[in-house]
Structure formats: structure tokens, C-alpha cells
Amino acid sequence: MILIRKAHKWIALLLGIQLALWMLSGLGMALLPHDKVAGAHRQSAPEDPLPLARLAPDPVVMPTLPQGTDVRQITLQPLYGMLVYRIETEDGVILSDAVTGAPIGIGEDLAIAIAKSDYSGPGTVKKAEYLSESTLETRNHSDPTWRIDFSDAEATAIYVSAATGEILERRNNYWRAFDVFWMLHIMDYQNRTDFNHPLIVIAALIVLWLGVSGIALWWDSFRARDFNLTRRWLHRNHSIPLSLVDSEGTALKKVETRPLRSLFSTMENLGYPLPSTCGGGGTCGLCRVKVSSDWPIVPADRRQIPETELEAGYRLACQHTIEAPVTVTLPHGLLDAAELDGRVVSATFLTPDMYELRLVLPSPLDFRAGSYLQVEVPPFESHLDKLPLPPTVKSQWEASGTDRTFGTDQNVYRTYSLANAPGEFGNEIILNIRLALAKPDKAGVPVGLGSAYLTSLNRGDKVRLRGPFGDFRVDEEAEELVFIAGGAGIAPIRSMIIDQLRRKKTSRPISFWYGVRTPDHVVYKEDFKSLGDLHQNFSWHVAISDLSEHLDWTGHRGMIHETLRDQFLARHPDLGSCSFYICGPPAMLKATLALLESFEVSKDRIAFDDFGS
Amino acid sequence: MSKKIAFKLRQWHKWLSLAIGGQVLLWLASGVYMVVVDLDFIHGDHLVTNMTEIIEADDEPAVTFAEIVSEYPDATSITLANWVGRPVYRVTSDEGLKLVDAGSGVVLSPIQESDAIAVARFHYTRDNEVRSATLLEDKADAPSEIQSRPLPLWRIDFDDPGSTAFYVSPSDGSLVTRRHTYWRLFDFAWMLHIMDYEERADVNNPLLRIAAGLGLLLSLVGMCLLFFSFRRRGQIAS
Numbered sequence: 001m002i003l004i005r006k007a008h009k010w011i012a013l014l015l016g017i018q019l020a021l022w023m024l025s026g027l028g029m030a031l032l033p034h035d036k037v038a039g040a041h042r043q044s045a046p047e048d049p050l051p052l053a054r055l056a057p058d059p060v061v062m063p064t065l066p067q068g069t070d071v072r073q074i075t076l077q078p079l080y081g082m083l084v085y086r087i088e089t090e091d092g093v094i095l096s097d098a099v100t101g102a103p104i105g106i107g108e109d110l111a112i113a114i115a116k117s118d119y120s121g122p123g124t125v126k127k128a129e130y131l132s133e134s135t136l137e138t139r140n141h142s143d144p145t146w147r148i149d150f151s152d153a154e155a156t157a158i159y160v161s162a163a164t165g166e167i168l169e170r171r172n173n174y175w176r177a178f179d180v181f182w183m184l185h186i187m188d189y190q191n192r193t194d195f196n197h198p199l200i201v202i203a204a205l206i207v208l209w210l211g212v213s214g215i216a217l218w219w220d221s222f223r224a225r226d227f228n229l230t231r232r233w234l235h236r237n238h239s240i241p242l243s244l245v246d247s248e249g250t251a252l253k254k255v256e257t258r259p260l261r262s263l264f265s266t267m268e269n270l271g272y273p274l275p276s277t278c279g280g281g282g283t284c285g286l287c288r289v290k291v292s293s294d295w296p297i298v299p300a301d302r303r304q305i306p307e308t309e310l311e312a313g314y315r316l317a318c319q320h321t322i323e324a325p326v327t328v329t330l331p332h333g334l335l336d337a338a339e340l341d342g343r344v345v346s347a348t349f350l351t352p353d354m355y356e357l358r359l360v361l362p363s364p365l366d367f368r369a370g371s372y373l374q375v376e377v378p379p380f381e382s383h384l385d386k387l388p389l390p391p392t393v394k395s396q397w398e399a400s401g402t403d404r405t406f407g408t409d410q411n412v413y414r415t416y417s418l419a420n421a422p423g424e425f426g427n428e429i430i431l432n433i434r435l436a437l438a439k440p441d442k443a444g445v446p447v448g449l450g451s452a453y454l455t456s457l458n459r460g461d462k463v464r465l466r467g468p469f470g471d472f473r474v475d476e477e478a479e480e481l482v483f484i485a486g487g488a489g490i491a492p493i494r495s496m497i498i499d500q501l502r503r504k505k506t507s508r509p510i511s512f513w514y515g516v517r518t519p520d521h522v523v524y525k526e527d528f529k530s531l532g533d534l535h536q537n538f539s540w541h542v543a544i545s546d547l548s549e550h551l552d553w554t555g556h557r558g559m560i561h562e563t564l565r566d567q568f569l570a571r572h573p574d575l576g577s578c579s580f581y582i583c584g585p586p587a588m589l590k591a592t593l594a595l596l597e598s599f600e601v602s603k604d605r606i607a608f609d610d611f612g613s
Numbered sequence: 614m615s616k617k618i619a620f621k622l623r624q625w626h627k628w629l630s631l632a633i634g635g636q637v638l639l640w641l642a643s644g645v646y647m648v649v650v651d652l653d654f655i656h657g658d659h660l661v662t663n664m665t666e667i668i669e670a671d672d673e674p675a676v677t678f679a680e681i682v683s684e685y686p687d688a689t690s691i692t693l694a695n696w697v698g699r700p701v702y703r704v705t706s707d708e709g710l711k712l713v714d715a716g717s718g719v720v721l722s723p724i725q726e727s728d729a730i731a732v733a734r735f736h737y738t739r740d741n742e743v744r745s746a747t748l749l750e751d752k753a754d755a756p757s758e759i760q761s762r763p764l765p766l767w768r769i770d771f772d773d774p775g776s777t778a779f780y781v782s783p784s785d786g787s788l789v790t791r792r793h794t795y796w797r798l799f800d801f802a803w804m805l806h807i808m809d810y811e812e813r814a815d816v817n818n819p820l821l822r823i824a825a826g827l828g829l830l831l832s833l834v835g836m837c838l839l840f841f842s843f844r845r846r847g848q849i850a851s
Contacts, residue, residue, distance in 0.1 A: 009842050012839055016835060016839060020833055022640075023828040026825045027822070029816060033817055034815075034817050048707070049690070051686060051687050053686040062673065062677060063678075070667040071667060073695075075691065076682070076690065077690040078689070195647065196651050200648045201649055204644050204645045204649075205649075208641045210641075211640075212638065218630070221627050276619070281841075283842075
């Protein structure tokens with residue numbers, strides 16, 4: 001569908017104007033009354049012709065035939081009170097007097113008289129002009145003509161053939177307007193007659209696909225409920241409660257909304273305009289908000305939002321209407337997030353599948369530890385061979401069966417938590433990017449777009465960012481802090497711990513529980529080690545889940561939540577004084593939350609980052 | 614502000630396309646047919662010949678104009694022409710047309726089936742057989758492809774791939790028009806194009822006017838949307 005949408009867009013850019021011109025000229029021709037265009041409204045009803053016998057002497061002379069040319073037919077007919085032979089030859093038509101046998105020419109006076117007898121309008125003859133060549137207005141005739149202009153509102157011109165005295169055309173401003181529309185319609189700008197020329201054939205064949213793709217896009221743009229008219233009618237006066245809360249859960253607004261309107265426009269009317277550049281097309285992905293995981297996932301959601309966020313209830317506001325009471329959570333900072341231009345300083349692999357991207361910003365970023373940034377991934381295409389990856393990573397990529405080529409044809413946005421504490425590195429920030437390769441059982445799937453894109457950047461390259469956003473933060477009132485991180489979930493946890501110990505110089509007890517697959521996956525070892533040495537109130541614990549090949553590991557083994565349970569929860573005298581901060585992959589997050597629930601830890605003492613990265 | 618406009622425009626584009634998109638597709642498809650197939654071919658120029666026969670001007674016809682004038686005192690116009698290789702007069706009066714042999718003065722009209730077939734064969738470029746000859750007298754029985762042409766007419770059907778039909782006037786023996794499959798398709802495309810499903814002639818019908826207006830609106834709204842669809846990145850909040 002995205003390809004069809006793209007085709008529709010590009011054909012429209014190329015030839016949309018021509019389609020609009022076809023529509024405009026078609027409408028113009030449909031609106032101009034045909035009898036006026038034909039000049040019929042200014043044409044007097046023809047008189048009954050007189051029998052020739054009344055005009056003729058007895059007998060009529062035989063016509064004098066021209067020499068040197070073949071005659072097709074000869075007609076004995078009246079012409080303005082005279083009896084004439086109209087002799088049609090290979091070279092044109094000549095007239096001859098049937099009484100005297102003399103040739104007849106159509107002079108100015110006769111032409112005017114013929115034109116006047118045909119004209120029924122209010123105008124008078126303004127001008128008579130002899131034209132030896134045909135013009136745009138007499139383009140279907142080769143005869144020389146008399147153009148007789150009348151002084152009426154529509155500027156009538158009657159064309160009398162200078163050869164036969166016949167009325168060839170009745171032109172007026174209706175016709176002239178029609179003729180311009182006709183020209184635009186058939187795209188023959190020179191002669192306005194031919195509609196089989198290559199230009200229009202090519203244009204028509206291309207624009208046909210604009211129509212076909214447009215119809216195909218119905219299936220992408222309409223939902224079944226759009227057509228449920230009875231329901232719309234029944235619900236027209238109902239209202240549905242909508243509560244708007246910020247990231248801290250503080251109610252911002254509780255309102256009654258009109259049903260079956262898009263969440264996007266409802267938010268706009270509430271005074272919370274969501275960001276968007278596509279204007280509701282579902283193609284920019286900026287109007288993403290958290291609603292409820294019960295809401296259906298439409299194709300546009302799937303294109304713009306990673307699976308983990310879909311599961312957490314994130315949707316594109318422009319693609320959904322409000323059907324039932326809903327709570328909309330605005331990410332912290334969504335409405336006043338800034339745009340930032342960062343430049344790549346370095347990209348260092350910390351583990352086989354995670355690297356640290358260091359960016360420099362124009363000025364130090366003011367943010368709350370635990371926040372995240374949105375990274376713009378512009379349209380790009382790349383290949384594994386083009387990436388400056390360490391050989392181990394490359395071979396891992398190849399072994400995983402991940403597609404070697406990857407890219408996107410539109411802007412997408414990915415979110416990454418800030419791994420540094422506020423002010424830690426001056427103007428610089430660090431993000432932890434886990435290269436999302438295919439799982440062993442899913443060979444051939446594409447690589448994670450955001451991580452692959454960032455991998456392809458070089459030192460000095462620009463990265464467009466928005467933020468900071470974030471709901472994940474440390475409760476400054478809590479007595480004891482417990483941080484739990486799994487894999488790449490380390491980033492916000494690192495930021496929070498360093499912020500607490502170094503900047504806020506807290507004396508609250510802090511413990512950090514870190515679950516990874518192998519010892520090689522432990523990152524920022526030195527940081528945590530030196531924090532532990534310097535701060536009596538800080539302790540950290542690592543658990544390794546994949547033990548088969550690492551028998552020399554002497555620390556904790558198993559899943560991190562099991563270690564947490566055995567080493568901390570089961571022994572702690574007062575869990576009610578602890579606050580928990582969790583970030584990690586979905587499975588780890590789920591298990592840890594279930595564990596805390598089983599220890600009856602109150603929900604408001606648990607904060608977690610559900611992005612799963 | 615601008616994204617609010619974009620949102621509204623997109624809604625309009627979507628619903629307008631539902632209202633008129635099908636007809637726009639019909640316009641495009643019928644338009645493609647009409648521009649792709651050559652108009653002279655549609656007119657059947659390839660099917661006819663002998664359309665500009667000359668009269669032997671050197672030999673004066675045995676029956677003169679003067680004799681025809683006195684024979685038919687009500688005549689309002691008299692034409693001497695070649696008809697299937699012989700000179701004839703076509704005499705017009707308020708009673709209609711008559712075909713008169715210029716050699717003998719014998720009235721040939723209304724022409725019979727064999728003459729009608731001879732006329733059709735005389736103009737037909739191919740060797741295919743005549744399949745049938747029908748005299749159409751009643752408007753109710755006549756096919757719509759003769760449009761507003763007056764009856765009666767002989768319809769001569771040829772046994773050829775284009776289902777060619779020639780229409781011959783019984784009163785003056787002339788080939789009035791010719792039809793074939795591609796003309797009939799063109800006529801159908803034309804009907805779809807101007808949305809006059811009855812007569813296929815009225816380009817001012819209200820249905821067409823309304824549809825063209827909606828189509829114009831659809832394309833204009835679409836053009837405005839292009840501005841938003843190609844914008845890479847705009848302001849965060851308006």
C-alpha cells in the first residue's frame with residue numbers, strides 16, 4: 001500500500017495539474033450551453049426554400065463547366081434570390097449563374113446580405129473582412145471567407161464562404177471560451193483539432209494510474225466504521241469522556257468529546273495540537289500518543305511504530321477515532337519538545353550487538369535523567385557491506401540471516417534513551433544503540449531500521465533529534481532506590497544512577513541489578529566499579545543468563561529477576577521504603593513486574609521504561 | 614495551523630474520492646481509449662472507397678437540368694452526381710429526396726435490397742460477404758448507432774471481424790454512414806465520458822455538470838495536499 005501511496009503522490013506531482021486542467025476544461029464545456037456555443041440562439045429560422053421552377057426562366061441554361069479539372073457534382077440551387085449552379089470540382093467549388101451562365105463571385109455586399117439574413121440577434125454589422133486563409137475559427141474549411149462581425153454582447157462573427165456563399169461558421173464568445181477549454185482538454189495547443197497526438201496519449205496513460213492508485217487507496221484510507229451510517233446517526237449526540245494526562249499521570253483535562261472524530265482533530269480542538277507534517281496521512285508518524293493497547297492496530301500504525309510500543313498502547317492519533325472512553329497520555333515534553341541537530345562524534349561497539357553513539361549538540365542539553373530522544377531516520381538505502389562494522393558484528397549479522405540490504409523510503413522516527421547523566425559530558429550526549437538483528441528463528445527479516453541507519457553514519461554526520469521526552473524518572477522523595485536493567489535497557493538506568501550519585505550527591509541507599517546474557521554484554525563496567533568504590537551507599541550486582549560457555553563466571557547466575565528475588569527482595573526488612581526503576585526487554589520487564597507484584601510492592605513505587613530497548 | 618488545514622484537506626480528498634473517484638476513473642479509462650485509437654480509424658475511413666467519384670462532364674446527360682426542373686416543378690434543389698458508376702439526379706422537394714436516372718429519366722428510388730447491397734459493395738474496401746440487409750423503417754427497431762439520422766435506411770451487415778454495418782439511404786441511394794466495433798466502443802466511451810446514458814449527445818446534462826464540479830474539487834484538493842505530502846519536516850507545534 002505504501003508503494004501505491006507513493007505512486008499516487010508522484011504521478012500527482014508530475015501530472016496532477018493536467019488532471020485538474022482536464023477537470024476544469026471539462027466542467028467549463030459542460031457549463032457552456034451548447035446552443036449558444038453553436039450560435040444557434042442567434043440564427044434565424046430558415047425560410048422554406050422556393051421551388052426552383054419559380055426562379056427559373058424556361059429553360060435554364062446548362063452550366064459552363066471549368067476546363068482541366070474533374071467535376072464531382074453539380075447542384076442547381078437558390079442563392080439569395082438567384083438561381084445558381086454550385087459546381088464541385090477536384091479543386092474546390094465554383095458558382096455559376098443558371099440564367100446567364102456567368103460565373104458568380106461572392107462580394108462584400110452579397111456576403112453581408114447573406115450573413116444578415118442568417119442572423120437573428122440584436123446587433124448590427126460592424127465589419128466585413130475578406131480572409132484568403134483559414135483561421136482558428138474557420139479551421140475546418142479551406143475556402144476563402146468573409147468574416148462578418150456583429151455588434152452584440154457575445155461578439156458574433158458569421159463566416160460566409162467567398163466561393164459558395166454558404167454560411168460556414170457562426171462564432172461568438174461562448175464558442176471562443178469553449179474552444180479554449182477544448183484546447184486544454186485535448187492538449188493540442190496549436191491547431192486544437194487532434195486528440196491522437198503522443199503528448200495526450202502519454203499524459204492519459206500516466207494519469208490513468210493516478211485514478212487506479214487512488215481507487216486502490218480506498219482500502220487503505222477507509223475503515224468499515226466510516227460507512228456505518230446508522231451508528232453515526234444514533235451516536236451523533238452522544239459524547240465520550242476523554243481524559244488527558246501527562247507523563248506523571250497528572251490529569252490535565254477531562255472533557256466530553258464528540259464521538260467518531262479522529263483523536264488528532266479532537267486533541268487539536270482541546271488545545272493540544274499534536275505534531276504532524278503529513279496532515280493526517282499516517283505517513284509522518286509524529287502524532288503518536290499512548291492510548292490503550294486495546295485499540296486496533298491499523299497498517300499505518302504498524303509502519304510507523306515498533307512492535308513493543310504498539311503493545312504498550314501507542315497509536316497514531318490521526319488514524320483513530322474515539323469510540324469509547326479513553327485516557328490519552330502525552331509523553332513528557334511532547335508539546336514543547338525542541339528540535340536538535342546533533343553531529344556524530346564517535347560510534348563505539350560496547351558489546352557484540354550494542355554500540356555507543358556519541359553526538360555533540362550546539363549547546364548542553366537540559367533534561368531529566370531517564371528521558372529519551374526521538375531520532376529522525378530520513379529516507380535511505382544501504383547494504384551490510386557499506387557499514388563500518390567490526391568483523392565480529394558482521395559475521396554475527398550474516399549468521400543471523402538478517403537481510404543484507406535495508407532502508408526506508410520515508411521518514412521514520414525511533415526513540416532512544418539518553419545514557420549519560422545531565423551535564424556529564426558538556427555538549428555531548430550518548431545513546432546506546434542495540435543492532436536489532438533477526439532472531440535465530442526468523443531468518444530473512446529486515447534489520448532494525450533506526451539502529452541500522454545510525455550504524456551507517458560517519459563522524460561529523462548530522463542527526464536530527466527531537467526531545468527530550470520522557471516519563472521515566474527517579475522519585476526524589478523515596479528512601480531507597482532499586483535499579484533493574486536488562487541488556488540494552490542500561491541506558492536510562494546509567495543516566496539515573498550517575499545523576500543521583502555524582503550530581504545530586506544523594507546519600508540514599510542505591511542498589512543496581514543488571515541482567516545480561518554473557519560477561520561480554522556487561523557495559524560501563526568501569527563507571528559502576530568506580531561509583532561503588534567512591535560511594536558507600538551504592539552497590540551493583542550482575543547476573544549472567546547464558547552460562548553454557550562461560551564456566552569461569554563466579555558471580556550470580558540466572559535471570560536477573562531471580563537474583564533480585566533471592567539476594568534482595570526475600571531478605572529486605574522494609575520493601576515499602578524502596579522505589580523500583582526497571583528498563584529492559586519485554587520478557588524481562590514482564591517477569592520483574594510480576595515478581596514485584598508477588599512481593600506486594602505497590603504500583604506507585606515502580607517506574608519502568610516500556611520501550612524495551 | 615497549516616497541519617489543521619492539511620488534515621481537513623485530507624478528509625475532503627478522501628470523501629470526495631469516494632463520491633466521484635469511480636467516475637474519475639471512468640473518465641480516464643474512456644479518455645485513454647479515445648486518445649489511443651486513431652480517430653480516422655474510428656470513423657471507418659479504412660472501410661470505404663469510391664467516396665469522391667467524378668461525373669463524366671464531357672458527355673451532357675441525356676436528361677438535362679431544364680427537363681428535370683419542368684418534370685419536378687416542386688424541386689428546391691437538384692444535384693447531378695455519380696451513383697455507383699452512372700449519372701443520376703438527386704431531386705429535393707418538400708416531399709423528400711428522389712433519385713432519378715440521368716440517362717433515362719426513370720425514378721430509381723426508393724432503391725431495393727439488391728441496389729442497396731450494390732451501393733454498399735461499391736464503397737466497401739474488402740471482399741467479405743454481406744451477411745444481411747435490413748430495411749429500417751421504425752425508430753423503435755433502429756439501432757442507436759444511427760443517432761438522429763432520418764429513417765428509412767438500409768442496414769447492410771458485412772461478415773467481417775469488425776462487424777461492419779453500412780447504412781444506405783433508400784431515397785437517394787447514398788452511403789449515409791458506416792459503423793464497426795471500434796466505433797461502437799468509442800461511442801460507449803463517449804457515453805461514459807459525457808455521462809448522457811440515454812442519447813449520448815447532451816454535454817450540458819446536470820449529472821455531468823455536478824460530477825465535473827466534484828472532480829475539479831477533488832483534483833484541486835489533491836494538489837493542495839501535495840504540498841504537505843512532499844514536505845520533509847515542519848514545525849513541531851503550530
